[in-house]
Amino acid sequence: MESPTGEITPLAPPAERRANLRDHMRARHEAGNTCAACTGVCCTFVANSMRITPVEALDMKNRLISEGRWTPELFATLTKTVERYGLDRETGDGRRSLRKTYTCPFYTPGPRGCSIHPDHKPYGCLAFNARRPGITEGGDCASSIHELENREAAFPNEAAHNLALKTQHRLYWDKAPIPVALLALNAT
Secondary structure: OEOOOOOEOOOOOHHHHHHHHHHHHHHHHHOOOOOOOOOOHHHOOOOOOOEEOHHHHHHHHHHHHHOOOOOHHHHHHHHHHHHHHOOOOOEEOOOOEEOOOOOOOOEEOOOOEEOOOHHHOOHHHHHEEEOOOOOOOOOOEEEOHHHHHHHHHHOOOHHHHHHHHHHHHOOOOOOEEHHHHHHHHHHO
16 A cells, blocks of 8 residues: 555554464464364475465565574575475466475474464464364364455555565565575575
């Protein structure tokens, strides 16, 4: 969204833009629909095809920088993930692209599951939760489209920020797999 002067209005802080998703996730957990006993299959090549916007990638990059994790070692891990799963090559029938699955480079086996702080985690990851208690190997989990739509509606200026980042970093995509998106922000 632009201000009357034509400038893009400032983007709300990452935690504020994720608050409704975190609240929804917390409510699911309080109802017993928790991921605590799950192996985290949703973060592996078995089920993960998470794609993020430039704004989400910048949020992650800024957090990684603040934690001292924006390093050559991280870039090597991201590059290895892209190569292993062919994330740099689109596949499809010419009318649409097929999403590729990959193991998230930030996935850590065990109860924590993800090494990205929830205030900087991709929106889709926060919205993907167990639909019933006792999930251990995935299978009955889903993304809360309604909560994602509410989040998007609450921050209409985010689209302008995504477009500005696409222009600034010469990005050809609206959404990309996490490692592709982060490497693109490192390249420029």
